[in-house]
Amino acid sequence: MDPWQECMDYCLVVTRDAGKMIHEALQRDITVMEKSSPVDLVTETDQKVEELIISSIKKKYPTHSFIGEESVAAGSPSILTDNPTWIIDPIDGTTNFVHRFPFVSVSIGFTVNKQIEFGIVYSCLEDKMYSARKGKGAFCNGVPIKVSGQRDITKSLILTEMGFKNDPEHFRITMSNIESLLSVPVHGIRAPGSAAVNMCLVASGAADAYYHIGIHCWDMAGGAAIITEAGGVIMDITGGPFDLMSRRLITASNREIADCIAKKIQQFPCGRDDMEN
Numbered sequence: 001m002d003p004w005q006e007c008m009d010y011c012l013v014v015t016r017d018a019g020k021m022i023h024e025a026l027q028r029d030i031t032v033m034e035k036s037s038p039v040d041l042v043t044e045t046d047q048k049v050e051e052l053i054i055s056s057i058k059k060k061y062p063t064h065s066f067i068g069e070e071s072v073a074a075g076s077p078s079i080l081t082d083n084p085t086w087i088i089d090p091i092d093g094t095t096n097f098v099h100r101f102p103f104v105s106v107s108i109g110f111t112v113n114k115q116i117e118f119g120i121v122y123s124c125l126e127d128k129m130y131s132a133r134k135g136k137g138a139f140c141n142g143v144p145i146k147v148s149g150q151r152d153i154t155k156s157l158i159l160t161e162m163g164f165k166n167d168p169e170h171f172r173i174t175m176s177n178i179e180s181l182l183s184v185p186v187h188g189i190r191a192p193g194s195a196a197v198n199m200c201l202v203a204s205g206a207a208d209a210y211y212h213i214g215i216h217c218w219d220m221a222g223g224a225a226i227i228t229e230a231g232g233v234i235m236d237i238t239g240g241p242f243d244l245m246s247r248r249l250i251t252a253s254n255r256e257i258a259d260c261i262a263k264k265i266q267q268f269p270c271g272r273d274d275m276e277n
């Protein structure tokens with residue numbers, strides 16, 4: 001008997017309800033607020049969707065823990081413990097949501113003893129429900145998915161994100177990393193705007209790798225389960241083991257491409273989710 005399957009089944013129901021709420025919000029005017037910078041956006045919908053998800057899950061699993069993007073923004077701690085923990089991004093791709101650019105997702109990862117047990121990413125506008133339970137494979141709308149299998153970086157399509165950065169040195173490194181990879185050369189670089197969707201695009205073979213410095217555990221937790229179960233690799237940008245709280249990752253269809261990216265990119269300090277920054 002799988003103790004966490006029931007949680008996963010319930011997560012699918014809640015994620016679908018969250019997607020419906022996002023769809024409805026897209027029919028109305030969207031009021032945008034700024035968080036840490038003029039390009040760090042949040043809307044009432046981010047907050048309402050997170051409330052819906054957490055209140056629904058809490059009713060059924062009152063002893064479980066939660067790390068949600070908007071709850072952390074409002075002052076809740078983001079410390080990962082051994083307790084069963086739901087790591088939630090109610091809208092991953094808020095800037096896309098604001099512009100109605102079609103990669104907007106709900107991302108939920110579930111950990112026990114700090115290990116990811118399952119992940120769900122619902123790309124709402126595409127109506128693609130990605131899911132993965134540890135040891136049981138990755139799926140999109142119930143159909144198995146797997147990574148591309150591409151081993152040659154010169155034939156790869158790579159995803160990253162490149163928002164404005166307050167620190168000019170971080171900005172310079174982000175841009176120069178893109179230049180180094182384009183000069184390999186690779187087939188192309190894309191920035192779809194939702195970290196969770198990016199991981200699912202690699203998991204389903206539509207792209208060969210994704211790297212990012214400066215994201216958060218709620219952007220990565222759901223997708224990490226999906227990429228692993230789809231046969232891909234996920235690691236730290238140094239090439240070491242992936243750390244959910246480290247705010248950075250390289251994920252790829254295989255180790256060769258991941259290692260090539262690790263060699264080509266420079267890092268900059270981005271702090272950790274489990275420390276005051």
Ligand code: 2AM
Pocket residue numbers: 069089091092093094095161162163193194195196214215216219
């Ligand atoms: P969000 O939409 O939940 O904020 C695009 O920039 C992708 O990176 C989105 O998934 C976005 O998540 C995520 N992201 C999270 N933190 C970021 C940061 N500090 N800078 C840039 N992107 C960030």
Ligand code: CA
Pocket residue numbers: 046069089090091092093094
């Ligand atoms: Ca978000």
